[in-house]
Amino acid sequence: MDIRLQSFLKVWELKSFTKAAQNLNLTQPAVSQHIKSLEKEYNSRFLNYKGKDLILTDSGKILLEYANKIKLSEIFFIENIKQSSSKIKSIKFGATLTIGEFTLESILFEMFRNFDNYNLEIYVENTKKNLEMLEKGEIHFSLVEGLFDKTKYYFKVLKNEKFILTVSKDHNLATKSNIRIEDILNETLIIREKGSGSREILERALVDKNFNLKNFSQKIEISNVNLIKSLVKSNLGISFMYKDAAKKEIDAGELIEVKVEDFTIEKEFNFIYMDDELYIKELIYFYEFLKQNMIT
Template structure:
């Protein structure tokens, strides 16, 4: 409770400063953030429509890991953010955008590629390619392992990569196996350059959420943006 209150105080101070600056400039400025999978793969197809729908607003977009974009939101630098995976929801207004499977991917030539389903223990024989600390995707992997009595050090080798496209490239080249959101690998799965493998008793689905501070001075406007993004993803779901 105290943490949420402290976040609110920091945010309010920054929000008032921004509001005073906007009085000097008739054009509205809105800054928002996106976590890496959402920003690079899920959000990208809809940005042109979103930006063109608001010709009177100057937008800026920051793409980074969950820890960084949430920090910028709390400091009042961002008006809202789109976040994948796990985060503490206390102190925020949160709008669910969609739920996305979090899956195991391997190269088509990998020994696991021809298996219909594998055990978690079988994966430890291979290198694991995963995101950097502070990433929501890494947090999902670590929590799933911990719930089953394991950790990432049980894998043959750990390779940390802070870029999803490079993770996919190295997985395609059979350097190791990787976990990521299905959205991030939709193109590669369709082209069969990556293969999804089911893991016994490991069914991971996570939320993609629109997040804003509860005390935003322009709450109705920001929630309007949330509804727009909900609409984009709802239409997208109807195509697949």
């Protein structure tokens, strides 16, 4: 990768010429010269200061997208070279919490059996972390249940999933056939952490109905879905979650799905990847397997 592009990426990442130079083991004048050389070659300004803040120009945004693609291609190229003499390739992928902990559970055995010629590494993180890992080339693809910028990534829909309100079988709402949002505002709402796709989906759905999380009298924030379900089962609060996450408990009668009037939420589970020609064959194989085996 062109050292000038490396300097540009590092300056933008650290928002500082001095810190970029230190990180790259270069002098600050050298890093500044790299940026000037790029700007001279393309006859365009890429970085400006707005007060003390470093900002990208419109041309800088284009260069950033281009440089990131080159960087990602280089990461996968080096990885491919290292694996070229091995019969077994490594595939790393991420999954958001509902998919990673619940949706994949029933198909993991079949996945390992079908892809026994690959070393598989699976990372279960929230949506924000998954997308960060994808952009850095730390994973080859990601299975995401949350919202994301569809202009930044390649993606294929795996399935549509209902996002439901769950309560304990002992909760007074468990026997209600239909309720309104106003009927649950005095309840203790158990929600996921910031950065979670599930939380963002709930927040947006509430805003669409002119409500927000502040309208609830009490909130508990937890990053672990199993712990959330335990609290709900113990009747310590109510929670919105994907139906996949609550399926076992609903089937066992431990959790009850409560219909909320005019508040039906259904979202996509997506297979997300970057522009990666070196692994496109593997990406297609994995997508087709997941699409076929995920319960709709």
